[in-house]
Amino acid sequence: MTGFLEVGGKSMSDERKYVEELGDVEDDFDRWYVEVVRRAELADESPVRGTRVIRPYGFALWENMQGELDRRIKATGVQNAYFPLFIPKSMLEREAEHVEGFAPEVAWVTRGGNKDLDEPWAVRPTSEAIICPTYARWVQSYRDLPILINQWCSVVRWEERPRAFLRSLEFLWQEGHTAHATLEEAEERARLMLEVYRDFVERELAIPLIPGQKTESEKFAGALRTYTIEAMMGGKKWALQSGTSHNLGDHFGRVFGIEFLDRDGERRYAFNTSWGLSFRTIGAVIMVHGDERGLKLPPRVAPIQVVIVPIWRKDEEREAVEAAVQRVRDVLQPVARVFVDRRDDKTPGWKFNEWELKGVPVRLEIGPRDVAQDQVTLVRRDTHEKRPVSVTELAGVVPAILDEIQANLFAAAKQMLDENTVEIDSYAQLKERVEANAGFSRAYWCGSETCETQVKAETKATIRCIPFEQPGTPGRCIVCGREAEQQVIWARAY
RNA sequence: CGGGGAGUGGCGCAGCCCGGUUAGCGCGCCGCGUUCGGGACGCGGAGGUCGGAGGUUCAAAUCCUCUCUCCCCGACCA
CATH class of the missing domain: 3.30.930.10 (Bira Bifunctional Protein; Domain 2)
Structure with a gap:
């Protein structure tokens, strides 16, 4: 969830522009x-x-x-x-x-x-x-x-x-x-x-x-x-x-x-x-x-994997763009779930924001500039990277990028999980971490319900599970200090 | 179920304390036109009886009583 805290990169107001009524992801x-x-x-x-x-x-x-x-x-x-x-x-x-x-x-x-x-x-x-x-x-x-x-x-x-x-x-x-x-x-x-x-x-x-x-x-x-x-x-x-x-x-x-x-x-x-x-x-x-702009759907389950936003100014342009859009859609239909956003009461900018809010992994912008060069402008939801792709390469490039996005989402989530899962050896640390919403705490537990209940009553954290993956060496229960065979994951839960 | 907050056009709110003309504003919506590469603009228009019930009053969104619902915190939660 790096996106949530990453606002510092751009100015706050820049990001807010996308957020509008979304609510502040950082503190609410x-x-x-x-x-x-x-x-x-x-x-x-x-x-x-x-x-x-x-x-x-x-x-x-x-x-x-x-x-x-x-x-x-x-x-x-x-x-x-x-x-x-x-x-x-x-x-x-x-x-x-x-x-x-x-x-x-x-x-x-x-x-x-x-x-x-x-x-x-x-x-x-x-x-x-x-x-x-x-x-x-x-x-x-x-x-x-x-x-x-x-x-x-x-x-x-x-x-x-x-x-x-x-x-x-x-x-x-x-x-x-x-x-x-x-x-x-x-x-x-x-x-x-x-x-x-x-x-x-x-x-x-x-x-x-x-x-x-x-x-x-x-x-x-x-x-x-x-x-x-x-x-x-x-x-x-x-x-x-x-x-x-x-x-x-x-x-x-x-x-x-x-x-x-x-x-x-x-x-x-x-x-x-x-x-x-x-x-x-x-x-x-x-x-x-999800991030400050809204949803980010994994391509493999996203209802719409690729959204096409046609752009034009004059009627002559419209015709050429429409033809290109049709062609691109035909090329992609067999390899991806594609949707063409033909609404003419919304500006392209409005659509960009909406499809980002809805988490569509890939957006293709097709305007007069693209038509002239037989290309589309491809924008990734996960990285915001924007780049031209020639129409002839689309059928190969799009599936590859969808796979990349899928992998990238997993990697980012894995990093969040790893960075916020910490092995601890004292109850004081657990209290601190729960208080700070610091994530998962991995610790030895003696197996007694007394210790479990005490922690839950005092911190609201519960044992989420006894992971299959164990260190294999005994330790000391962070609550009572007795010998413990296994580690457990402590965390607050929804 | 305990504590706190809130219910006013679709959404977000103002008005309420100190009752008094046709209940305002922004967004959205409808029509026409100009627009369209990161949430466009102009003009015209539609839409609410103020969560519900009862009461006080010449008069209630505004005061009183009861009630319903939603949100947050807590308790609870394979």
Whole structure:
């Protein structure tokens, strides 16, 4: 997020010119976020508190993300299906930890038409409680396993403090649910799907991650183990859990009766996994890559990768420019998502600013000067670099530049993550860093919930994860000083 | 749910304290014309009954009561 603090380079007023009502990214990141979401036309407010209208531009972004993730999920042998929105109260309550964890966030249907329901229905906050009983009906033999199913849907959680994309009453996601004959296989699947998420988020969204395991207190309600990918947001350098994968053990198999006769003739309960990634990752894209001019979308998922802005003065020019634009569009259409901004009520300058706000990676300006030399003026959103490219080279140059931008965004985000992740060896340092919004702190932790709770109460920072990558040597817990086997990542989180 | 702030054309605000003509301003919007290489300009025009309900008064955006919503902070948050 170097862009945020880099304003010093140019004069403040120069930069402000682009910002206008965007809000100051330096000292009011939250407001900046709200404004970007609104002005880039990703989402609009809705009449229902905590919910948003996802506008076409925002939804197109989500669709591109869906496409890429869906492809990866299916490549691991998973099929898509759909389960009902409503879950009978008694079913949701079968797994004790599960219901306890979700109870405060569940929305209930108590009335249908003009009759009160005998049994209230939960609007799914997640679907384990309806999918597992279904699996129980489908499984008799080890030959029926594994079951590998994913669904794209929305779920409802009654959040107290909603934030567009990051935490809303209703949100879009995919949730995968699998059932296996052995714990080992479930574990393998849980880790595999986390890896799918990591690959997707890092390669498509250009967001570097710290993959790891959640602590007991932070894990999914009812899970044996929860794995997570944690990303660092710009601005306040807080963490955002960007995807999660659970090994549910046989807890759900037992309570929902997913029983099968194994190869050796023994009756066994199935082992489950579940894993989800939601459109909160859109929030991550905004906060990780955005700058004082607005969004900066990773080319691989950007709804519009190349925007063409025609420029002319006189009618004669208009004709020539229009012809060139047509030609350029035809050349690029097969290799990129192209949009031609033909609006004639907006000046080129206005359009430049708007498309930058909307994060389009590449802009092509085509005016009389370009037409005369059979070229276009190409401008990168990430570096603001402006250069002429001859029309004949476009089809080769544009894809290459899109790849470069993708790599560049990842590199910049990686640098932010690395520069703001520091290994510390004292609680005092942690307090200081949390106070200063200094980013992630990596430190030894003894594993006790007491230390974890104390830090959370005193600093608001939580253990984001126990990273898979460990030094391999023991150290001392920064809270209690006892011997500790592993390091954890401490940070404040959205 | 606790603390703070705010609701006035689509957006941002002024007016309110010290009630009183047709509720202003900027942006945006519509029409016409000139413009167009980093948020153009002129002329003409449309649009609000002041979050909602009740009350005080000859008279309420303005005072009083209740209520709803949004924002920020806190508590909560797979």
